[in-house]
Amino acid sequence: MHLFYTPDITLSAQQYTLSEEESKHCCRVLRLEAGDQIYLIDGKGGFFTGRIDEANPKRVKVEIVDKTEGYGKRNHYLHMAVAPTKNIDRFEWFLEKATEIGIDEITPLICDRSERKEVKIDRLNKVITSAVKQSVTAYHPVLNEPKRMKDLLSQDFSGQKFIAHCEEDAKQELRNTIHLKNQYLILIGPEGDFSTNEISQSLKSGFIPVTLGNTRLRTETAALEACFEVNFLHR
Incomplete structure (x- = not known):
């Protein structure tokens, strides 16, 4: 084709x-x-x-x-806000695989511990476009400009909001928490994880703390795992 x-x-x-x-x-x-x-x-x-x-x-x-019209339209909306990795190839890998699996919107998230605070949007969009064509999907995910954590937290969002972090606090498993056929915003932090203050502020903003398993995942792996879980549950 x-x-x-x-x-x-x-x-x-x-x-x-x-x-x-x-x-x-x-x-x-x-x-x-x-x-x-x-x-x-x-x-x-x-x-x-x-x-x-x-x-x-x-x-x-x-x-x-x-x-x-509406070719391959899914019954949910997934927005992933992910801290760009120091090695940009890993972030590009996430964009490619998430597009193939199914994602609607991506925001590069700039955090307190981010090692990379700038990305080339044009280049990343080309990665997404290539994945769109390869996977034969009629929907092109929206790639936003990088946004600081505090600015993202201040935005209104109609749907469920989650933050995946590594601190030893009470967390729920993502798959047991989502309400099907909904809109989702999931935050994934940098290699050094979110700061304690960022986690605290996200909880005050209504984000639900979740875990993606028993092992500590790299940023791009955690982001893809969350993307997969949401899509798998909606099959």
């Missing part, structure tokens, strides 16, 4: 022209020609079947022959 990410396509479109980057990939890498069938996604649930009318490396023109 040859899938292209086309965020500016409209549901009423009868024809569409691929961007120069996607056109080049279509013609020179995939070597597709006029008459070949391709698929387009808008990242908002639109899934389109198209037929190539003109195969030009700079502008591939496509006739839209079928479309589906």
Whole structure:
């Protein structure tokens, strides 16, 4: 299946022209020609079947022959706020795998003990887009700009809020706590964990402390575990 990410396509479109980057990939890498069938996604649930009318490396023109709205829509909304890892490859790995499993929104979270406080949003979005195409999903997760912990805690959120931390406090297992078909915001801290003050402030803001198992997980592993648990419970 040859899938292209086309965020500016409209549901009423009868024809569409691929961007120069996607056109080049279509013609020179995939070597597709006029008459070949391709698929387009808008990242908002639109899934389109198209037929190539003109195969030009700079502008591939496509006739839209079928479309589906809400393709693969899930019955819940998952927002993960995760501290970027010192080794950015690990954070990119999380973004790739979480996109494949199912996630709606990601916020890089800047904490007291964060070793990395800046990320390249454009690069990370490319990782997500590649994973969207590979997993054949019509929804492109939203990647927010990095946000400090205190700013995230001050935001309104309609749904359940969780924080996974390593301190020896009373915590519930995530899988026993979530209410199905809901919205979820889950906080995952940096390699050195959340500070005591951050944990205290999150609890005051209505976050439920949870555990993801008996072993201490790396940041990216904990984030993916939480993502998997939420999606598995909604199958």
